[in-house]
Amino acid sequence: MSEDPSLTYTSYLALNEILGAQRPRSAEHDEMLFIVIHQVYELWFKQLLHELAFLQRCLADGDTAHAIRTLRRILTVLKVVVAQIDVLETMTPGQFTSFRARLDAASGFQSAQFRELEAVLGRRSFAHFPADPQARARIEAAMSRPSLFDSFLTYLAGEGYDIAGDRRQLLLRVYRDDAGPAVVAEHLVDLDEGIQEWRYRHVKMVERTIGDKSGTGGSSGAGYLRETLFRPVFAELWAVRADL
Ligand code: HEM
Numbered sequence: 001m002s003e004d005p006s007l008t009y010t011s012y013l014a015l016n017e018i019l020g021a022q023r024p025r026s027a028e029h030d031e032m033l034f035i036v037i038h039q040v041y042e043l044w045f046k047q048l049l050h051e052l053a054f055l056q057r058c059l060a061d062g063d064t065a066h067a068i069r070t071l072r073r074i075l076t077v078l079k080v081v082v083a084q085i086d087v088l089e090t091m092t093p094g095q096f097t098s099f100r101a102r103l104d105a106a107s108g109f110q111s112a113q114f115r116e117l118e119a120v121l122g123r124r125s126f127a128h129f130p131a132d133p134q135a136r137a138r139i140e141a142a143m144s145r146p147s148l149f150d151s152f153l154t155y156l157a158g159e160g161y162d163i164a165g166d167r168r169q170l171l172l173r174v175y176r177d178d179a180g181p182a183v184v185a186e187h188l189v190d191l192d193e194g195i196q197e198w199r200y201r202h203v204k205m206v207e208r209t210i211g212d213k214s215g216t217g218g219s220s221g222a223g224y225l226r227e228t229l230f231r232p233v234f235a236e237l238w239a240v241r242a243d244l
């Protein structure tokens, strides 16, 4: 294989596309930050989906070491995306208000990748779905595949556990054995906590930036978002904590 002399930093990273994709709709200074932050989010969502698909393959293959390594990477990315909220919180309510009307009805509700992430993690609801047919098809496909918790159970079966009986007893046994599967389970709890952390930080950002205004996506705003805080992804893993 010979080198491609035309390959450069710029062409390899498709920077002309990426750096040409910030198109503010107003002349307000802060709109650039708003766009860039969301684009960075969507790139990390893409990476998370890529890693989650790999994680599900690792679990299907019974590859504990790779599953744990992949989970660690996912958790590290999640920490970065939660920390990013700090940057957006440097924007004052007045600065956001200066261009908010130009967002029209666009809203985080329409993030197809966020809904796909939720679908991989087990969401099976069609509420607040993006309208784009291609996006819907991707999310529906994710909802028709096994969830991450389904993959975890299949993995446990491969590790010799009986997954047909009482779920609670099964998880307690996994934790008692204190082996690879228990480490995987603990990382799934970390993942759940990380997502709840993102939701909490997002709500606080919304409360401080728009108060109790309703959302551009048509919801009540912070009130709607607060209700999403109490929905753990892996409820069964939380339900056994008291007995561990
Ligand atoms: C000033 C910053 C932000 C404000 C004021 C804000 C506000 C809101 C509001 C009010 C909603 C509820 C839906 C609606 O009616 O519009 C929402 C949903 C959402 N936002 Fe944001 N948001 C901000 C930044 C972000 C960022 C940086 C992301 C990262 C991708 C994001 C992702 C989402 C997602 C995924 C939802 C849907 C959540 C769900 O249904 O569980 N938002 N946002």
Ligand SMILES: N[C@@H](CC(=O)c1ccccc1NC=O)C(=O)O
Binding pocket: 038, 100, 103, 106, 107, 108, 109, 210, 214, 215, 216, 217
């Ligand atoms: N829903 C927000 C607007 C908003 O934050 C937004 C608008 C367009 C694209 C992404 C957004 N971010 C998250 O909801 C609002 O009601 O102000």
